[in-house]
Amino acid sequence: MIGYLPGRSAVHRAHPYTPLALAVGIFLLAFAFRTPGAVWLVVVAALAFAAMGGVLGAVLRPAALLAIPTWVLLSVLHGLLGGPPHVALGPLLFSVPGGERALVFGGRVTAILLAFLTVLATVSPGRLVEAMTARGVPFGRVYLLVSTLTVVPRLRVRVRQIVDAQQCRGLRLGGSPLARLRALGPLVVPLVLSALAEVDEQALALDVRGGSMAGGRTALDPPEDRAPDRAVRWVMLLAVVAAYAARFLGRGP
Amino acid sequence: MTLRDLVVIRLGVAVNLVIGQVAAVLLLPVFLDTIGTVLVAALVGPRAAIVAGLTSQVLNAVLSGNFTWLPFGLVQIVIALYAALAARLGAFRRIATAVPAGIGLGIVAASTSAPISYFLFGGVTAGGVTAVTTVLRALGASLPVAVAAASYATDLLDKSLVFALVAVVLRSLPRQMAVRFRMLAR
Numbered sequence: 001m002i003g004y005l006p007g008r009s010a011v012h013r014a015h016p017y018t019p020l021a022l023a024v025g026i027f028l029l030a031f032a033f034r035t036p037g038a039v040w041l042v043v044v045a046a047l048a049f050a051a052m053g054g055v056l057g058a059v060l061r062p063a064a065l066l067a068i069p070t071w072v073l074l075s076v077l078h079g080l081l082g083g084p085p086h087v088a089l090g091p092l093l094f095s096v097p098g099g100e101r102a103l104v105f106g107g108r109v110t111a112i113l114l115a116f117l118t119v120l121a122t123v124s125p126g127r128l129v130e131a132m133t134a135r136g137v138p139f140g141r142v143y144l145l146v147s148t149l150t151v152v153p154r155l156r157v158r159v160r161q162i163v164d165a166q167q168c169r170g171l172r173l174g175g176s177p178l179a180r181l182r183a184l185g186p187l188v189v190p191l192v193l194s195a196l197a198e199v200d201e202q203a204l205a206l207d208v209r210g211g212s213m214a215g216g217r218t219a220l221d222p223p224e225d226r227a228p229d230r231a232v233r234w235v236m237l238l239a240v241v242a243a244y245a246a247r248f249l250g251r252g253p
Numbered sequence: 254m255t256l257r258d259l260v261v262i263r264l265g266v267a268v269n270l271v272i273g274q275v276a277a278v279l280l281l282p283v284f285l286d287t288i289g290t291v292l293v294a295a296l297v298g299p300r301a302a303i304v305a306g307l308t309s310q311v312l313n314a315v316l317s318g319n320f321t322w323l324p325f326g327l328v329q330i331v332i333a334l335y336a337a338l339a340a341r342l343g344a345f346r347r348i349a350t351a352v353p354a355g356i357g358l359g360i361v362a363a364s365t366s367a368p369i370s371y372f373l374f375g376g377v378t379a380g381g382v383t384a385v386t387t388v389l390r391a392l393g394a395s396l397p398v399a400v401a402a403a404s405y406a407t408d409l410l411d412k413s414l415v416f417a418l419v420a421v422v423l424r425s426l427p428r429q430m431a432v433r434f435r436m437l438a439r
Contacts, residue, residue, distance in 0.1 A: 063318075104375075108373070109377075113320060144308050145312070152312075163275075189418070192288070202263075211259075212256050
């Protein structure tokens with residue numbers, strides 16, 4: 001969908017935890033607000049975040065590709081099939097309260113997509129690993145998040161090989177739904193069994209690389225966590241706490 | 254958690270992420286994207302399965318770019334706990350017990366995902382489920398009923414298939430391989 005785009009923006013240079021904290025903050029703020037105006041202010045904040053990272057153009061396209069189907073479905077489900085009062089839009093009747101709800105839900109989805117796609121585009125995975133290692137995040141968590149992504153393409157290739165091999169042995173992929181359900185076993189079982197057969201070998205490989213060693217690890221080039229980074233994270237935390245406090249006190253937008 | 258557990262979790266996550274490809278090849282209206290979580294629960298235990306489920310949710314969002322799926326991580330936790338309990342009770346020993354247990358998981362999973370879908374996203378989530386919701390809404394069902402019915406309809410089939418497939422995988426494991434997994438060794 002989108003990967004890291006090298007750059008020199010303030011977001012690129014920030015400690016990797018800062019853009020992550022901003023995205024999580026935008027995510028939480030989107031759910032703290034209930035009116036279309038407030039939710040779309042969060043969307044504007046997410047757009048500003050992407051612009052600050054110099055990736056607005058790159059992020060808009062995948063965000064639109066993911067958000068537009070949601071907007072369409074929200075418009076149908078809440079707007080066209082919503083309750084009264086209605087306004088006439090040409091030959092169609094559009095629910096006014098349903099339209100407002102669609103704006104809130106659509107705004108939330110848009111803000112979340114923009115914020116996290118900006119993180120994907122501006123946070124270098126290598127720097128993130130260094131930051132996590134420097135912060136003492138256990139090896140297992142770093143390994144799971146980073147290393148699994150390298151297994152996925154290999155497993156995708158294996159799925160294709162298994163499909164081809166089973167078809168050569170006479171497996172039919174088409175037919176009635178029941179016939180297709182029956183074909184699941186011959187495809188899924190070899191995939192999972194072959195993956196499990198590798199467990200011991202991979203555990204051994206991890207062990208000889210020091211995976212089971214106790215104690216902290218040293219990051220070779222840990223990103224600097226400067227005062228402005230910490231300040232931005234604290235401001236975001238306070239904004240989220242204030243938004244939820246206002247919501248629970250019944251004074252939030 | 255041992256290194257071996259970590260490797261099993263990693264494979265479980267990878268299986269969760271690629272298994273959709275198989276469902277797509279067969280044009281089946283199921284996700285099967287929790288098969289790795291259920292397998293890890295049956296082989297290693299609930300804690301490892303929760304880690305596998307949550308990691309799958311995060312990486313699925315990273316790979317697809319669709320971070321709106323993150324709140325559904327809660328469903329992965331529920332699935333992990335239920336699957337570990339089902340494994341402890343011996344539900345995976347036979348397909349005849351795995352399928353009803355899978356239907357039970359479908360009910361539990363749908364009961365968890367439908368409120369998230371309704372309250373956080375107005376009932377609009379994955380394409381197939383939302384299509385069912387829209388049809389039911391057009392037929393006159395209220396939105397909460399339509400969202401819940403769509404979730405139950407998809408999850409009952411999906412989770413019973415997942416449990417049946419995991420039962421088949423566990424029965425197919427060679428004995429010398431099976432005894433090396435904590436939960437199976439019991």
